[in-house]
Amino acid sequence: MASDLPGKRGSILAWALYDWANSAFATVVMAGFFPIFFREYWSRGQASETITFHLGAVNSGASLVIALVAPVLGAMADRGHAKKRFLAAFTVLGILGTAGMFSLGGGHWMRAAALYTLGIVGYMGANIFYDALIVAVARPQEYDRVSALGYGLGYLGGGGLFAICVALTLWPTHFGLADAADGVRWSFLLTAIWWGVFTWPLLLRVAEPGSALPAIGWARTTRAGWHQLLNTAHEIRRLRVIGSFLLAYWLYIDGVNTVIRMAVNYALSLGFGSQQLIAALLLTQFVGVPAAIGFGYLGERIGTRTAILLGIGVYVLATIWAANMHSTWEFYAIAAVIGLVQGGVQSLSRALYARLIPAGKSGEFFGFYNMLGKFAAVIGPLLIGLTALVSDDARLSILSILLLFISGAILLWRLPLHNIGANWSDSETSKPH
Template structure:
């Protein structure tokens, strides 16, 4: 294998590594375990509100630190080093969930928030390495490869964990509750093991590195400069606004789907099965969307995915049976990786060379700031209306607004402006 291909596959395998957290913890067991084990004595609507606040708090922390961390990483030329730091934070906090007992929902919340910060912070620097390891002409395909491997890897470890919870005695475990706690530990170990390739085989270009304190001082100045650059790059700025809105809807669906299913009376086993379906459908679909991006363009691919999401959200208000949730899981699996991977590769085209971590700091900031508003909005509307079905409808407005702004982005002008930007 050539050095370039080895770097691409090593980079993509970090998605395989940390998607275990996204699938097993964020989308899968944490919402269920939080509601049925750590918050067993808390009313369902109240625990939904707590879950929304927890996710929003974690995202808010990422919002506040992402831009400055990106600027510091660019100054120091150490994107991979920052990736390691945040990955370690996420790994340790995820593993620590194993030791929590029933009723400890407050401590579980704190550990989960720290784990999400580690996961999201690591993704900032992982994304910033994409233009380092991939030429622009293949960035759609490489971005999709990462998401595709993420779905496959996350699905495999999730399937193993589901098997453990359904048959705990086969694994010498006392019951399904202990199996879920072991799943958190397995996720941490999986994340650690498959993070090694990106650390060993992805190499950043040599830059003049400066001391940490000087980098921090320069970063605050550069942060202000970058913000002015983004405002000057009108099409990049417009894309970021569109992304902020539509990814809000997408992330909220990912984070709140299991809680929504539980709240309308579906069995947790059915919800876990639906998540597994999404993962394994998502693997070939994400790869396929990379091809779609090359054929019809990133924007058209994203708009196609958003149209599907809008239809799914509207239909979800009326579901009452497990088979309907399975159907939605298949449909979401077809487009979820596509909207994520094509958004990332489209953004790569709209940012200046040499400022990848810095600009991805703003990209991740907006994505996570959206995740502050989305779950909190759903949680508040659910709490005020007393209906989870009404709460979930708020997502449609975010998806529609994001699609509208995306249509207004002049991609050709945006790419030319990014090329002409001087460092």
Template structure:
């Protein structure tokens, strides 16, 4: 059974996923091009959003995550750092309401800060999984978090889409203002539903308070990872397959647009992914607990492989909806089981720093897949072939995962003492 502490931890997924769906993926790119960057050349606005918005925030998180993870373990500051990043994300998201038309520089700055708050807090949140759940509970608890995240993010995104499509029903004058109010709703949602974690989840104790920290300690952690073959092999496998998983999610809308599908169809596809992922992630939690997390990940990667192969045959919007439904079946599962599986491979007292590297690798993984898809599409002019290329990422990731030597407790199904 899920206890109060575990449910409170999982509520943070419900809280911050609203930012991912409404702001990161759904509405900010639309409002940026049509309102914040009005009058700016479309090519330049795309560059500003990609380089100064997404890439800059990713780089900041990649540089900060491992070092702050070391400090969090040493001082017992996981919740403290999570609170700081949460307040940064909430404040910057709410502040977007006050950015005027044409002020693209301020909009990008606030968006980047909000993204740093979102992604920067994930390592500390993930590391707390070790604190709230025993080894034999983590598959189920991690899956609960992802399932609540997809459900909560989907519910608020559905409300926000309704606000944008029918602003007058909500007493709002125009669509741009409706999007701004959607950002405010995300900020309130994020802050409100983060509170159970900060109230009910205990802070892990410090491991070595008072000792020196910094780049030297970071290098020591990196050497530990290089010396722990199961951890290193898993991270290499994770880098490959999560790159492809992220690329499918990031490029799906562009893929649909290239095939000539209507914009409202793309929104429907996003909602399908959200609401299918809710029960599917819970099911993968059961699969992980019953058959092992690694077998659950294999299953998800097999489905992804078949999915990308079938994309070659896609012709209609109905096919696109089916693609979205299948993604929803396995996306939350591969994410949740990867998190719980990694938590069982690492030294428990160093969860903060190891999850710092885990999340840094997750951000770095957002580079290769989209690049391969983009180059393939540019050279061939065929978006279906571009998506097909991701099959090699899934197969290579599964192979490397098979080379991970599991601890005896995972092989036998018995929780470690």
């Protein structure tokens, strides 16, 4: 994976290691232990449908916060040449929220929700600047593979720490812990430490990318950020391909994010055991390691868009299967299938968007990208929570995300990629879509 950029392989690996770092939060906390602990420990005694609604509302509220500020933050980072500083600040916020769960006792679901919100805001806010830094370490023709490398390392790192944390909960006395709940609390603290330690390579090795915009003071940067946000919105309206892609992405990534955040709660509401679900999540992580990297090469071979559409199609089939599953083996099978495409859809979407955006404006344009992706996570979890609360039918609620997958896929398929500027790789335009 040669590159003409300073640092070459070292800077690419340092950048990708941040996925290894923050995927610990996504896997151990967001997808794994928080939904279980929230249902069985912090919300003990409440009705199942109420817990699902609360969890959906918490996820949606946290996503809404970052969705509203993401574009302005991106524009400010471009003006202030401060992507790495913003990434570090949001990472610290996420680490503090995650570590705070360590000492939280049973029954305090509102405090848990507040700390979880801090964690999600930190996680998603930092990702705005992490995604934008891909242009500092890779050339456009490398985006598929470099983006996929990040997701592959994310699956490996997140899955590795998750395996350690699972051991803490299954055999707590072997580690000097009182019980499984004590193991979960220590898992939150370990995640915070892991996230912090493996953020350092990016901060030390990845150079802040240049910008055509002049560096100015922070007060002027804030004002300029708002002004630039409005200009970016007008520019996106003018650049119809980018606008169309963002709409398609907003729809299908809603389904992806909702599956990540609500799958465990859905299975718990059907009566599956928490230990079985944890094992299935581990399966998803380790299937995802080679699959995410392989999707990068698949995108180069058959076209980035075609590979994304393939992944969305798998999500549609898996969702239908999940709504009709009754056995534990089916949950394991669905988890493995999701693991094959989850990282690929996310990484190739990032790579495709990186090719579309104007040079020197990655921060502000990735601000919009993350805003739409995270705003989608406002709608999906809340939609599932409300559907479960109103219908008292968890299976019906999971089917609601099919509309998002299908409509997003249709818009992406119709996207005119034949004229998107010089950043587009020759291999993509030569492939059928």
